[in-house]
Amino acid sequence: MNEHSMTADLEPYTTADGRRIGGVMMDLRNITLRFGGVTAIKDISFDIREGEIRAIIGPNGAGKSSMLNVISGFYVPQEGEVWFRGKRRPALRPYQVARQGIARTFQNIALFDGMTVLDNIMTGRLTMMKSGLVAQALWWGSAEREEILHRERVERIIDFLEIQNLRKTPVGRLPYGLKKRVELARALAAEPSLLLLDEPMAGMNVEEKEDMSRFILDVNDEFGTTIALIEHDMGVVMDLSDRVVVMDYGRKIGDGTPSEVRNNQAVIDAYLGVAHD
Amino acid sequence: MEQLLYVSEIVVNGLMTGVMYALVALGFVLIYKASGVFNYAQGVMALFAAMTLVGIQQGQVPFAHLINALTGMHVSNFGWNVPAVLAIALTAGVMVLLAIAIQKLVLQHLVGQEPIILFMATLGLAYFLEGLGDVMWGADVKTLDVGLPQGISDAAEALTARLTGYGFFIDRLDIWAAIIATALVAALVAFSQYTKQGRAMRAVADDHQAALSVGISLKFVWIMVWSIAGFVALVAGIMWGTKSGVQFSLSLIALKALPVLMLGGFTSIPGAIVGGLIIGVGEKLFEYFVGPMIGGATETWFAYVLALGFLVFRPQGLFGERIIERV
Numbered sequence: 001m002n003e004h005s006m007t008a009d010l011e012p013y014t015t016a017d018g019r020r021i022g023g024v025m026m027d028l029r030n031i032t033l034r035f036g037g038v039t040a041i042k043d044i045s046f047d048i049r050e051g052e053i054r055a056i057i058g059p060n061g062a063g064k065s066s067m068l069n070v071i072s073g074f075y076v077p078q079e080g081e082v083w084f085r086g087k088r089r090p091a092l093r094p095y096q097v098a099r100q101g102i103a104r105t106f107q108n109i110a111l112f113d114g115m116t117v118l119d120n121i122m123t124g125r126l127t128m129m130k131s132g133l134v135a136q137a138l139w140w141g142s143a144e145r146e147e148i149l150h151r152e153r154v155e156r157i158i159d160f161l162e163i164q165n166l167r168k169t170p171v172g173r174l175p176y177g178l179k180k181r182v183e184l185a186r187a188l189a190a191e192p193s194l195l196l197l198d199e200p201m202a203g204m205n206v207e208e209k210e211d212m213s214r215f216i217l218d219v220n221d222e223f224g225t226t227i228a229l230i231e232h233d234m235g236v237v238m239d240l241s242d243r244v245v246v247m248d249y250g251r252k253i254g255d256g257t258p259s260e261v262r263n264n265q266a267v268i269d270a271y272l273g274v275a276h277d
Numbered sequence: 278m279e280q281l282l283y284v285s286e287i288v289v290n291g292l293m294t295g296v297m298y299a300l301v302a303l304g305f306v307l308i309y310k311a312s313g314v315f316n317y318a319q320g321v322m323a324l325f326a327a328m329t330l331v332g333i334q335q336g337q338v339p340f341a342h343l344i345n346a347l348t349g350m351h352v353s354n355f356g357w358n359v360p361a362v363l364a365i366a367l368t369a370g371v372m373v374l375l376a377i378a379i380q381k382l383v384l385q386h387l388v389g390q391e392p393i394i395l396f397m398a399t400l401g402l403a404y405f406l407e408g409l410g411d412v413m414w415g416a417d418v419k420t421l422d423v424g425l426p427q428g429i430s431d432a433a434e435a436l437t438a439r440l441t442g443y444g445f446f447i448d449r450l451d452i453w454a455a456i457i458a459t460a461l462v463a464a465l466v467a468f469s470q471y472t473k474q475g476r477a478m479r480a481v482a483d484d485h486q487a488a489l490s491v492g493i494s495l496k497f498v499w500i501m502v503w504s505i506a507g508f509v510a511l512v513a514g515i516m517w518g519t520k521s522g523v524q525f526s527l528s529l530i531a532l533k534a535l536p537v538l539m540l541g542g543f544t545s546i547p548g549a550i551v552g553g554l555i556i557g558v559g560e561k562l563f564e565y566f567v568g569p570m571i572g573g574a575t576e577t578w579f580a581y582v583l584a585l586g587f588l589v590f591r592p593q594g595l596f597g598e599r600i601i602e603r604v
Contacts, residue, residue, distance in 0.1 A: 095489050095493055098489065098491060098492035110484050110490065112484055114482075114483050115483065123480050123491050126491060126492065127492035133468075137467040138467070190491060190492070
């Protein structure tokens with residue numbers, strides 16, 4: 001049986017490094033996801049609290065990415081409920097989920113290769129643009145002001161992620177590590193309340209991993225963005241996250257703080273104790 | 278001198294014809310850019326738009342033959358004439374409805390399929406639309422007149438006569454087609470570069486998943502793109518329909534758009550224009566210089582041979598994105 005996360009202590013608290021963790025933002029209840037005869041996720045429940053960094057870990061094929069795809073609306077689970085900000089979320093299309101303030105990155109980087117870094121990041125703000133079609137095409141009054149406002153926000157993110165010199169570079173030409181960073185920038189441009197990162201450090205060298213860890217912590221700290229991430233690198237996960245969900249073969253086998261998870265026998269058997277890489 | 282001027286006249290007329298080719302090619306590029314689908318039905322859409330326009334303008338009862346056959350009535354005409362501007366607006370509305378129907382009945386069910394599957398679907402769509410047009414408006418040849426000036430332009434003749442001493446024969450309709458096509462292209466470029474909807478269109482063309490993740494609705498973008506393609510088809514239908522009558526052969530001008538696309542590249546709006554102009558001028562000059570030596574009638578095949586040459590030496594066209602295979 002899965003212990004239900006409702007049992008967790010829900011009082012807001014302040015972490016050792018001074019960040020404020022609030023109530024439950026996203027609550028996943030008894031989620032089951034099947035593809036034909038294959039069950040990718042079996043009856044999993046956990047929650048994500050306001051302001052925290054929540055990690056989902058597990059061996060390859062454990063169903064981590066599927067879980068993230070359920071949260072972002074790319075997959076609709078056959079059973080279970082998704083509660084967001086105290087309301088049960090109906091089955092939404094991915095673009096509708098994005099408009100609710102849930103942004104994401106992809107394991108295999110999904111950027112617009114034909115556009116520049118700046119244009120890619122600007123797409124993150126597309127749904128916030130309000131001026132009329134003709135005004136935009138002719139660069140009239142409100143359209144101009146609006147464009148400048150969005151551009152300012154985007155510039156702030158560009159500075160934050162230290163990619164100032166890449167603004168006009170077509171994304172297709174960037175090396176892997178920088179592509180990952182641009183993808184993060186685009187997700188941040190939407191000013192999400194919940195940010196989903198699918199293996200943000202996969203395939204990076206140690207230095208790039210350190211940079212990315214720093215960015216994730218800074219995003220959480222400065223913008224107050226709640227973050228749910230999937231990661232393979234155990235060391236990174238343990239350092240970054242406030243709480244960790246451990247999955248194996250589509251089931252939840254552990255849930256708690258990094259130290260709790262590290263000492264959980266089921267987790268050690270399934271993941272840490274067995275050689276996976 | 279005399280011959281040089283005559284050749285110049287041929288070039289000018291070639292450019293005008295080229296604009297008309299470019300108009301049709303533009304519709305293909307739009308849909309190809311936004312969804313990677315080669316829309317075989319683009320030519321038939323132009324025919325369907327022209328038929329609908331004539332039908333609305335002349336107050337024809339849609340499906341008149343069908344209604345008569347089923348009910349024994351004898352309806353054919355409402356007995357009114359709709360002003361050209363209103364008729365064009367109504368036809369544009371019909372093209373939007375068509376775009377919505379295509380998205381709901383065809384595209385939505387084929388999301389994520391191979392491009393060849395979508396291509397086959399548009400092939401079916403072409404035959405369906407052809408039949409629908411006939412059933413709705415009748416299969417007879419119709420004349421389309423929305424008030425565009427026709428015939429040889431006296432002004433152009435007088436102007437060129439004063440400048441060079443030799444009066445060029447230029448069709449007034451061709452001049453208008455060039456003006457309208459230029460305005461259309463400018464509007465399309467402004468739309469796709471600067472508006473939110475245009476950016477969303479480019480985003481969808483680039484990566485579906487990424488577009489979804491930033492809150493873009495694929496459904497909305499597809500309906501929008503097919504509506505615009507329908508609108509471009511309407512403009513092409515008006516031009517070609519005014520020039521050569523609204524009849525089945527109108528849908529075959531789409532075939533002329535193919536070599537235009539191979540020259541210009543399937544993904545480039547300026548490419549469609551330049552490709553159209555090159556083929557328009559090329560086939561006229563070829564006919565003039567080489568035609569007499571090999572028995573004439575070269576205009577029917579010149580464009581295709583040129584396209585074949587491009588396929589061999591520059592498959593991405595003049596302006597298309599370079600095809601690079603990463604290993």
